Amino acid sequence: MASDETGGSSENRRKKLLFRAQRRGFKEVDLIFGAYAESSLAGLDNAGLDQFEALLTAPDQEVYAWLRGAEAVPAPHDNAVFAGLQAVMGRKDAAWNA
Helix, strand or coil: CCECCCCECHHHHHHHHHHHHHCCCCHHHHHHHHHHHHHHHHHCCHHHHHHHHHHHHCCHHHHHHHHHCCCCCCHHHCCHHHHHHHHHHCCCCCHHHC
């Protein structure tokens, strides 16, 4: 089933988002977004995918500052997906905490 909005199936959209999440260009953010995407994209509905995609378009330095708590998260990005990213960042065994 193709979707005009996403340019293909829901599965294709998830694959594209996973690829983008792992290759943002900022190592720590790549690791956090990639880990979240691998564990959570399959369970997100279209609204969640939209939220994730919106976070992918935000500048890396800003997203990283939000995740670290150095800056307040703007209201449009303060959602369940961002909370999931924060949970991933808080993992004690994560590569970005080493």
